[in-house]
Amino acid sequence: MIDDRDISTNPPPAAVKDAARGRVLMRARGLRKVFGGQVVLNGVAFDLHEGEVVLLRGPNGSGKTTLLNILTGNLVPDGGVIHLTVNGTLEDFTFPRCWWQNLNPFDHFLPERVAREGIGRSWQETRLFPSVSLIDNVFAAMPEQPGENPWNVLFRPHRVRAAEAAGREAAEVRLTELGLGGRDASSGDKVSLGQSKRVAIARAVQGGARILFLDEPLSGLDGTGIHSVVDLLRSLVRKHRITLVMIEHIWNVRHVAPLAHTVWDLHDGRLSIRRSPVTETVALPGEQDDLRIPDLFPDFRLARTIDLPRAARLDIYRRPGDAPATPVLQVEDLVVRRGRRLVIGENDSANGTRGLKLSIRAGDLAVLQAPNGWGKTTLLDALAGLIPAEHGSVSLCGRALTALPTWERFGQGLRYLRADSRGFPTLNVGESLRLAGRRAGEDLSLRSALSYGQLSGGQKRRVQIHALRHDRSCLFMLDEPFSALDKQTVAAAAEVIKTSFSADKRALLVALPASADAGLQT
DSSP states (O other), rough: BBOOOOTTTTTOTTOOOOOOTBBBEEEEEEEEEEEEEEEEEEEEEEEETOOOOOEOOOOOTSHHHHHHHTTTTTTTOSEEEEEOOOSSEEEEEEEEEOGGGOOOOTTOHOOOOOOOTTTTESSSSOOTTTTTTTHHHHTTTTTGGGGGHHHHHHOOHHHHHHHHHHHHHHHHHHHHTOOOOOOSBBBBBGGGGHHHHHHHHHHHHTTTTEEEEEEEETTTTTHHHHOOOOHHHHHHHHHOOOEEEOOOOGGGHHGGGGSSEEEOOOOEEEEEEEOOTTTOOOTTTTTTOBBOOOOOOOOOOEEEEEOOOOTTTEEEEEEETOOOOOOEEEEEEEEETTEEEEEEEETTTTTEOOEEEEEEEEEOOOEEEOOTTHHHHHHHHHHHHHSSOOOOEEEEEEEEEETHHHHHHTTTEEEESSSSSOOOOTTTHHHHHHHHTTTOOGGSSTTTTTTTGGGGGHHHHHHHTTTTTTTTSSSSESSTTTTTOOOHHHHHHHHHHHHHHHTTTOOEEEEEOSSSSSSSSS
C-alpha cells in the first residue's frame, strides 16, 4: 500500500540524494498557471529522481496535461522555478522571465531546448508524420545525426550513410519490441490509433529521453498492445534507468500501477505526493473495476453476437421486448485498402477478395470489438466517406451513401465521433458547441469562455459528446467514445448518448479495443 504522508509541503533539501531513486534529475518549486482567470496549477513542487516511475492522477480538468506541457517546454508557467540536471549540468529556469532573458537566443524555454536536455513525451493525440514510414518516424527523432550537417553530406558521405544505417537498425529494434515488426514500411496514416501510440513511445525513446512523460500511453491499445508497452516501460526503467511520469486512463491504471514508485495526486491546483517501496504494488482504491456496457446502458441486453473476420466480433444489444425493426445501416461486400494493404475485407484464394457484410437495425446498440490494426477506425472512416472504399455499398435507412461525400452523408442522418479529440483550438467552448448546432448547458460543467485548445483531453471529449445531445440522426458511430474520461464522467457521457438514442428510429455503433482485460467490456 501507499504511504499516505504528503511530502509536497516539506520537500527534501537540494543537497539530499535519495539512494533508492537515484540522483534528482528535475526539481520544481512554486509552479503556477492560470487560464482565463481559472487557477490550474497553484504552487506545484516536486523532486523527480533517476529511474523513478511516477503515476500522475487527478480528475478530468485538474491540470495533469497542463503540468506535462509545462515540464516539457510546450507551455510557459506564470510563476515558479524548474531545475534540470538530466545531462549532468544544472539548468535553471525561473518564471516569469525578465525581458532581457528573452534576448538570449540560446536560453529560451522551448520544447526543442528541453528535448536536448533529455526530456521526451508522448501525447494523447498521436503526432506522427502521416506520409512518412514508421521506421522514418522513429529514426527522425535520433539526435545529432551527421546528415543534418551539409558539410558531412558533401565531404563525409560514408559517415552519413553509416549513421543512417545504424539509426534505422535501432528504430527497427524499437518497433519490433512493441510488436510492430514488419510494419516499418507502413506510413503514419495507415496504422491504427493503438499502433501509432506505440510508435510515439518508440520515437521518444529513440530521441534519447532520460525523463519520459507519457500521456495515456495505453489508451486505445488491445490486450497484446498493452502487454508490449508495459514490458517495454519496465525494461526502460530496469535496464536503462529511464525516469517515467505517466498519466493513464482509469481503466488502464491497474496495468501501470505495479511499475510505479510514486503517486502524484493533483487536485485544486495542488500536488500531493505519496511514495511506495519499489517492491510493493501501488494500490489505487476505486480504480480497479471495469465499467461494462450493461452498467452504462442498463435497459439493454445482449441479443446476438456476430463473428467477424480476424478475431473481431459485433455484439448487438437491444431493449427487451423491442420488436424487430427495419435496417438503419446496411453494408454489402465492403473492401477498403490503406495503400496496397487490405484492411477491410478478406483475401479468398478461390473467389478473390471478399468484402465485409453487416447490418444494424433501429434500436440496436452495436459494439464492435477488434484487435489493434484490425481496421475499426478505417471502417468508420469509410462509412463516413472520409476515405474511399475500393468496392461495396453502404446504405443508411434505405438510402444509398456510397457515392455521397461526407457532408451529404451527415445530411442524411449520420453522426461520427472520432477517436481523436481534434477541434478548433482558438474557439471557446460555447463557440465550438454553437458550430455543432448545440449550446453549452450547466450539465457540461465547463466555462463557455474557455478555448478548446486550453481544455484537457477529458474535457475535449466531454464537449464532443455534449454536441450529440438531443441530436436526431439515424445512426451514431462512436470510436472509443469514453477514452480520456474518468469513471464519473463516463456515466454522465452515457446519459448524454442515451438522450439522443431512440429505439424506434435510431441505432448506435460503438468501436472498442478487443481485450478481455482492458477498458470497457461487453
